[in-house]
Amino acid sequence: MSTVLIDIRRAQPEDAVALAEAHDEAWRTAYLGLIPGPELDKLVARRGPSWWDAAIRRGSRIALLVFGEEIAGYSNYGRNRAKSLAYGGEVYELYLRPEYQGLGFGRKLFAMAKRDLVQAGHSGLVVWALSDNDAAVGFYRALGGRAVARSTERFGAKVLDKVAFAWPR
Ligand SMILES: CC(C)(COP(=O)(O)OP(=O)(O)OC[C@H]1O[C@@H](n2cnc3c(N)ncnc32)[C@H](O)[C@@H]1OP(=O)(O)O)[C@@H](O)C(=O)NCCC(=O)NCCS
Numbered sequence: 066m067s068t069v070l071i072d073i074r075r076a077q078p079e080d081a082v083a084l085a086e087a088h089d090e091a092w093r094t095a096y097l098g099l100i101p102g103p104e105l106d107k108l109v110a111r112r113g114p115s116w117w118d119a120a121i122r123r124g125s126r127i128a129l130l131v132f133g134e135e136i137a138g139y140s141n142y143g144r145n146r147a148k149s150l151a152y153g154g155e156v157y158e159l160y161l162r163p164e165y166q167g168l169g170f171g172r173k174l175f176a177m178a179k180r181d182l183v184q185a186g187h188s189g190l191v192v193w194a195l196s197d198n199d200a201a202v203g204f205y206r207a208l209g210g211r212a213v214a215r216s217t218e219r220f221g222a223k224v225l226d227k228v229a230f231a232w233p234r
Contacts, residue, residue: 069133071170073177076127080136081118084129087136088112091160099197104220126185128177130161130170137165142178145191150214152231153187154179171204179232189233196226205230 076084089109096105120141121127130138138161145155156178161170182190192210194201195218210230217224 070131072131073128073173074131076117076121076129076139078118078121080129081114081121083136084117084127084139085112085114087139087162088117088160090162091138094163095160095198095200096195099195099225100220101223104223126178126181128174128181130165130174132165135162137162138170138174140174140178142182142190143185144187147191147214147229150191150229150231152189152191152233154182154185154190156182156190156192159192166200172208175208183234189231191229191231193227193229196228202228208232 089112092109092112093105100108117127125141126143127139127141129136138159140156140159142154142156145152146157147155156175159171159174159178161174179190191213192205193216194205196202196215210232212228213231214229216227216229218227219225
């Protein structure tokens, strides 16, 4: 019998290569047909191992979901960037590789990010999702998030709506 260990832990510099691969796969799958191909290529190319290495070394909060030897997903989070929204923390990104979706891991990763933000002294949190990203919108609603703001983001010639979900504390 073999046992596979599932762990959620903070990213270390030696995770940078695997993290870049997980990011690449998760983003390409999540945004295929939503973000124009060339723009998606640029977004992914910017996030190579050196970008992740630098982010980890400067102390950015990045939680990894590790399944055996593989990085199954990640979340990065920190201070809320939108001053107009009165929530201390923000989950910037939360992504799972496709084969790990729908198994409850997203909920676990989100809970870890939320706990870490509270421990860092941030009260409440917000997360932005593209309005057409049905999985993300369904997920944040299922986790009790309330839509509190809307905005748009440009990807090349395409402008997409986005929505902010919030948790008061
Ligand atoms: C969105 C994502 C993080 C959800 O993680 P997950 O592990 O698949 O979700 P979980 O299994 O933990 O589900 C938690 C809850 O969300 C709900 N949910 C998950 N995916 C959903 C979907 N596609 N549509 C509607 N609800 C969904 C589940 O039903 C569950 O609710 P319940 O506990 O009341 O049954 C994951 O699917 C993912 O990485 N998607 C691609 C990347 C992405 O879009 N990230 C968000 C960017 S803002």
